[in-house]
Amino acid sequence: MNPYLDEDLVALGDQARRFAADRLAPGFQDRDRTRILDRSLMKEMGAMGFIAPELPEQFGGLGMATLAAGVIHEEIARADLSMSYVNLLASLNGQILSQHGKPEIVTPWLTRLMAGEALFAIALTEPRGGSDAANLRLRIERDGDDYIVNGEKTSISAADQADAAVVFGRTGTVESGAHGVTALLIPLELPGVTRSRFDCHGQRAIGRGSLFFENVRVPGSHRLGDENKGFVQVMQGFDFSRALIGLQVLAVARAALDETWQYVAQRQAFGKTLSAFQGVSHPLADLDTQVEAARLLCLQALWLKDKGLPHSAEAAMCKWWAPKLAYDVIHQCLLMHGHGGYDRGAMEQRLRDVLGFQIGDGTAQIMKTIIARARAGRSAVPA
Ligand SMILES: Cc1cc2nc3c(=O)[nH]c(=O)nc-3n(C[C@H](O)[C@H](O)[C@H](O)COP(=O)(O)OP(=O)(O)OC[C@H]3O[C@@H](n4cnc5c(N)ncnc54)[C@H](O)[C@@H]3O)c2cc1C
Structure with a gap:
């Protein structure tokens, strides 16, 4: 239930x-x-x-x-x-x-x-940095009915496999900050687009890489939201993905926990099952409790979204807590498997896979700033 x-x-x-x-x-x-x-x-x-x-x-x-x-x-x-x-x-x-x-x-x-x-990529991060997300340098300039795009996006998931990307860039002056950013839908086969791929620690099937834009001509009809309003209007969607990321990593943690409960209930040491030792079963019980609680928080964030109610703080809570918790859970599960957990296999892949979400889509520090702003007021928590 x-x-x-x-x-x-x-x-x-x-x-x-x-x-x-x-x-x-x-x-x-x-x-x-x-x-x-x-x-x-x-x-x-x-x-x-x-x-x-x-x-x-x-x-x-x-x-x-x-x-x-x-x-x-x-x-x-x-x-x-x-x-x-x-x-x-x-x-x-x-x-x-x-x-x-x-x-x-x-x-x-x-x-x-x-x-x-x-497959669509979302291209916000630039080589200069990702946390200060509105401080974009990629240029988007008007040329008649079209836009001309020049610059680089980096650390983009599925960069070399995606068919198109939502790309955020600067149409205003550098000083215009979040109010000079425009979002475009850019098909990635357009002339002037090139890509690279990184050698990632985890999430290796989807991968990450850079997108390079050199005088890429994009029809004006491909703009998303109003000119210079890309950051303010289009970025709202990230609350949704933050709740989804929480569920995503907790599901991986749940798979690791389920396997580990079975394993410790069967493996013997000192004439008993491993689960008979509280040093084994209590840490797993602690983590299992937290996974259940974190999952409820993620479902609550989506429920609030479905009701049309504010959920930015709840989504940010999901995004910092769940990836850290999932990593800690899988780490503990790997150790409970003894030397076998250290072999190349499902458990070590899960550990590598979930780690990326402590960074991707915004770090814990940035999520905690969002929560603090929701609670104390934006002016009390300046950038
Ligand atoms: C697996 C993965 C997938 C990704 N996918 C995408 C994608 O699809 N599209 C995309 O656009 N980007 C993507 N990224 C990039 C990601 O969004 C950025 O890496 C992230 O926003 C952090 O930016 P940064 O790496 O430049 O770190 P920086 O911004 O340089 O920050 C470095 C460190 O300083 C801390 N820090 C920065 N500012 C503050 C502050 N004000 N207070 C406290 N601490 C601070 C950060 O928390 C971090 O620990 C992905 C990254 C990863 C790892």
Whole structure:
């Protein structure tokens, strides 16, 4: 029983869990080695209605609650965190496109996104830094009906695999800060776009890299939101992704915990099962409690979003707490497996996979600043 999930959402989660166990879990370690996201699996996810089910019906979506996206997301992540980036990027970018794009431009992209036929990146971070997110240098300049884009985005998830990106850049002066930023939908096959890929610690199937723009001509129709309002209008979507990231990493932690409870209930030492020792079972019980509590917080953030209520502070809580907790849980589970936990395998991959989310989409310090501003007032917590 869960106060946020009715019978339909529980059934949807069960359906996603069966699919993920059957189709995604078997190749989870192979994809880490080959560093390629499987496009045919993406299409299967799309055919099942598992990608961005919350998108409005007017764009061909299913118009479901964001809680539906959440329960699917955690089941996909439980099997393979990299594959669940497909859901995360589709929900975040799908919300931005559907709310801020011109319907005739974004509808074909949204159709492909939901079908698993296209992958979108979100390009905000620059080499100069990511935390001070409004301090952008990438230039977006008007040229008649078009924009010309010059500059670099870095540390972008799926940079070399994505078909298009939502790109934030500066249309105003450097001094204009958040009020001189514009967002564009940029198809990444346009002339002047080049890409690189990093050698990441985890999340290796989705990967990260840089996007380079050299005199890239983008039609003005591809602008998202108003000129110079990209940061203020379009950035609102990040509350959604922060709650989803919480569910994503907690699902990986839950998988590690479930396996570890089974393991310690069977493995023997000193004539007893490991779980008979409180030094083994109590740390696991502590962490299990915290995973349950953190999951409820993430579901609450989505529930608030579905009700149209403020949830920025709750989403920031999910984003700093869940990735740290998930890392601590998997670390403890790995140790409980003794020397076997240190072998290359599911447990060490999970540890590498969840770590990235202590940085990606904003660090704990930035999330705590958002929470402090919500509680004490923005003027009491200056940048
Ligand atoms: C796995 C992963 C995926 C990512 N995916 C994307 C993506 O798809 N798109 C995208 O645009 N970016 C992405 N990023 C980039 C990410 O958003 C940035 O790395 C992040 O915002 C931090 O920026 P930075 O790395 O430049 O660190 P910096 O901003 O240089 O910060 C360095 C350290 O200083 C701390 N710090 C900075 N300012 C303050 C302050 N005011 N108070 C206290 N501490 C502070 C930070 O918390 C951090 O610990 C990803 C990163 C990772 C690791």
